[in-house]
Every structure is written in structure tokens, then in C-alpha cells.
Amino acid sequence: MARILLGITGGIAAYKACELVRLLVRAGHEVLPLPTPGAERFVAAETFYALARIAPPADPYPHLGRADALVIAPLTANTLAKLAHGLADNVLTEAALAHRGPLVVAPAMNTRMWEHPATQANVDVLRDRGAIVVEPGVGELAEGEVGAGRMAEPAEIATIVAQALVGLEGSALEARPPEDSVQSGVSGALVGKHVLVTAGGTREPLDSVRFLGNRSSGRMGVALAAEARRRGAKVTLLAANLTVDPPDGVQIVNTPTAADVERETHVRSAAADVVVMAAAVADYRPVEPWAAKRPKDSVTWKVVLEPTADVLAGLGARERNGQVLVGFGAETGAAGLDRKRAMLHDKNLDLVVYNDVSREGTGFDADENEVVLITRAGERAVPRAPKPLIAAAVLDEVERLLEQSKQEDRSGSA
Numbered sequence: 001m002a003r004i005l006l007g008i009t010g011g012i013a014a015y016k017a018c019e020l021v022r023l024l025v026r027a028g029h030e031v032l033p034l035p036t037p038g039a040e041r042f043v044a045a046e047t048f049y050a051l052a053r054i055a056p057p058a059d060p061y062p063h064l065g066r067a068d069a070l071v072i073a074p075l076t077a078n079t080l081a082k083l084a085h086g087l088a089d090n091v092l093t094e095a096a097l098a099h100r101g102p103l104v105v106a107p108a109m110n111t112r113m114w115e116h117p118a119t120q121a122n123v124d125v126l127r128d129r130g131a132i133v134v135e136p137g138v139g140e141l142a143e144g145e146v147g148a149g150r151m152a153e154p155a156e157i158a159t160i161v162a163q164a165l166v167g168l169e170g171s172a173l174e175a176r177p178p179e180d181s182v183q184s185g186v187s188g189a190l191v192g193k194h195v196l197v198t199a200g201g202t203r204e205p206l207d208s209v210r211f212l213g214n215r216s217s218g219r220m221g222v223a224l225a226a227e228a229r230r231r232g233a234k235v236t237l238l239a240a241n242l243t244v245d246p247p248d249g250v251q252i253v254n255t256p257t258a259a260d261v262e263r264e265t266h267v268r269s270a271a272a273d274v275v276v277m278a279a280a281v282a283d284y285r286p287v288e289p290w291a292a293k294r295p296k297d298s299v300t301w302k303v304v305l306e307p308t309a310d311v312l313a314g315l316g317a318r319e320r321n322g323q324v325l326v327g328f329g330a331e332t333g334a335a336g337l338d339r340k341r342a343m344l345h346d347k348n349l350d351l352v353v354y355n356d357v358s359r360e361g362t363g364f365d366a367d368e369n370e371v372v373l374i375t376r377a378g379e380r381a382v383p384r385a386p387k388p389l390i391a392a393a394v395l396d397e398v399e400r401l402l403e404q405s406k407q408e409d410r411s412g413s414a
């Protein structure tokens with residue numbers, strides 16, 4: 001299907017690249033492994049060639065040939081720095097300079113290395129050049145520390161590579177609806193559309209181990225992503241500390257804090273036909289989180305909180321060209337519905353999904369929800385139902401809004 005250069009660099013997670021090779025080969029791709037000398041200290045190059053079902057290349061320049069995508073997993077801090085600065089001192093960094101097309105990287109390293117300003121600046125350089133960064137997850141690292149830096153799972157990386165290939169313009173892999181929607185004859189306004197969904201609840205650090213969070217599980221956003229995908233959309237899910245499994249076949253970007261949601265939404269929303277902001281994003285964050293764990297003592301710990309950016313208002317204020325913008329509003333009490341009615345106009349949204357989180361068994365961290373859909377055309381109450389059914393009702397409304405904007409476009413250009 002596609003020709004993929006797979007760079008593997010010198011971290012413990014190199015062993016996970018074996019699974020990634022298998023997944024890419026199983027998906028029908030031709031994979032050329034490009035392990036760095038550092039990677040070969042962990043896994044022999046022959047293992048990668050065997051899994052890719054190819055002989056070690058005899059040609060000295062196979063890495064400079066045409067490729068549909070360059071994937072680097074794991075990406076060390078060292079190679080990341082080289083990529084950011086354009087160094088070319090091994091086959092992988094040479095390939096990276098010669099490659100034209102999607103670059104997908106999955107960094108993996110010790111938490112302090114990942115959080116270092118030099119590393120973060122290098123990641124930003126790559127992002128600004130259009131690289132797709134599969135964020136490392138939080139968990140136990142090889143050296144026993146716990147924190148951000150663990151390489152994303154191979155299945156997640158393979159899914160993102162598939163999405164990057166679908167998004168290629170002007171090639172044999174040109175954008176098309178997901179195959180299962182073609183096979184099952186799915187039709188509707190969401191087929192082939194880009195849908196960006198935020199899900200979960202953000203956590204704002206108080207120190208290196210404590211945070212201010214909320215009770216959102218991410219079930220509602222995950223149900224929306226799954227339903228959009230089922231309706232034939234290409235879905236990107238910005239995942240904030242999900243406590244449920246994300247659906248298959250969607251691109252997942254980890255966004256643990258409000259700042260991450262803001263940054264990734266900003267970068268990715270311009271290409272989206274529909275943006276659904278279902279995550280519970282913190283309204284306030286500690287002004288000065290401690291870098292390390294604050295030791296326990298008898299002194300009162302006063303924390304000053306500052307407001308976070310209003311991402312939804314920022315999206316609503318932009319030129320949208322037919323993009324449908326959906327906001328979720330969790331409120332408690334009778335005045336909540338009025339506040340959400342006002343939000344539709346104040347933030348220039350197309351649809352507000354109001355839910356009263358004071359009710360027992362619905363809303364945050366529950367399997368069911370009960371919502372009111374508020375649009376400029378009117379309001380519709382959706383009675384208590386499992387979240388997948390609520391997601392279907394929300395996306396019915398989104399499809400109606402997409403059709404409406406298509407018709408307005410037609411009558412505008414007639």
C-alpha cells in the first residue's frame with residue numbers, strides 16, 4: 001500500500017518498534033527499518049528486517065529513495081535534537097532531511113529529559129514544520145521513575161500513521177472515507193469529513209505528583225469519536241486523562257493539561273470540518289506549580305489560581321468557512337440552561353450541548369446522560385440514555401448543520 005521508512009533510535013522502547021513493524025506490515029505496507037547505531041545496542045537490525053520480511057538492503061542508499069511517510073519510533077532526545085537542527089550523521093537523519101511527506105514521531109525518554117526546555121523547544125520546531133508528534137504517555141519508565149516520557153503504544157502509532165497516509169494529497173493514497181464506511185455503505189454528511197473531538201478532564205499540576213482535576217471520565221467524548229468514525233468521518237481525539245479505552249480507528253493525541261488542549265486544538269482545528277469540545281477543561285490552574293514534590297510540613301499551602309484560556313471562545317471568534325463548532329456545557333441548577341443559551345451567541349457556536357451534572361447517575365463519570373441540544377433553530381431535549389445514544393443524537397444535529405451550511409453555500413454562490 002504505502003512505502004514507509006521506519007526510524008528506530010536508541011532507547012529501551014526500541015523493542016516496541018518490533019510490534020510496530022509487524023502492525024505496519026500486517027496493514028499491507030512496505031516497511032524499510034532504519035535503526036540508528038544507538039538502537040542496535042538494544043535490538044539487532046536483523047530482527048527488524050526479519051519482521052519487515054525483507055533482506056538487509058545491499059544498496060547503500062535505500063533510505064534516500066521515495067517514501068510515502070517517515071515514522072520514527074522511539075525517538076530519542078538525541079535524534080530529536082538532530083532533526084530540529086538538520087544534522088545528517090547517520091542513515092536515519094540523512095533520510096529525514098531527504099524525505100518529503102508526512103513525518104510521524106513518537107518520542108520516548110526519561111520524564112526530566114522530556115520536560116527539559118531544550119527538548120520541548122525541539123519538539124515545537126518539529127511541530128511547526130508539520131510533523132505529527134505522538135505524545136509520550138505517563139507511566140512507569142524503565143529506570144523506575146513515574147512520569148511523562150513513555151512511548152505511545154505501537155497500535156496507537158500505527159493508527160496515526162494510517163491517518164497520515166489517508167490525508168496525503170495528490171498521491172495514490174489520496175484522502176478517502178475510512179474503508180469500513182465504504183464497505184458497509186455508510187452515507188451521510190459526515191462521510192470523509194475531518195472531525196476533531198476533545199474528551200476527558202484536564203489535570204493542572206500543583207507539584208510533580210499532585211494536580212487539580214475533575215471527575216470527567218471521557219466516556220462522552222469517546223462515544224462521540226466512535227460514532228463519528230462509524231458515520232465515515234476521519235476523527236482526531238484529543239484525550240485528556242481518559243479512564244475508558246479510546247475507540248479503534250481514530251487518531252489519538254494526549255492532551256493532559258488545559259495548555260495542551262489549547263495548543264493542539266489551535267494547531268488542528270483549522271483543518272477540521274467539525275470541532276466538538278466535549279472535554280472538561282480546567283477553568284483555573286495553579287500559577288506556580290512546584291517543579292518537585294512539595295514535602296509535607298505543618299505550614300498552610302496557599303495556592304493561587306489563574307484563569308486558563310477560553311479555547312471555545314477563541315475558536316468561535318475565528319473565520320470558520322462552514323466549520324461546525326460544538327460546545328458542551330456542564331452546569332448545575334436551574335440557571336445553568338440560561339447560561340448555556342447565552343453561550344451559543346456569546347461564543348458564536350453552532351450547537352451547545354447542555355447537561356445538568358447535579359443529577360444522580362448522569363453527566364460526569366456516568367454511563368448515561370440527559371442533555372438539551374441548543375442551536376439557533378431551537379432546542380431539543382434528549383431524554384436520559386446511554387452515552388452512545390446521546391452521541392448519536394448530537395451527531396444527527398451536527399449532520400443537519402453541515403447540510404444546512406452546504407445549502408447556504410450553494411444559494412450564496414448561485
Ligand SMILES: Cc1cc2nc3c(=O)[nH]c(=O)nc-3n(C[C@H](O)[C@H](O)[C@H](O)COP(=O)(O)O)c2cc1C
Binds near residue numbers: 009010077078
Ligand atoms: C539503557 C539506556 C537507555 C536509554 N534510553 C533512552 C531513552 O529512552 N530515550 C532517550 O532519549 N535516550 C535514551 N538513552 C540515551 C541514548 O541511547 C543516547 O542518547 C544515544 O546517543 C541515542 O542515539 P540515537 O539517537 O542516535 O539513537 C538510553 C541510554 C541507555 C544506556
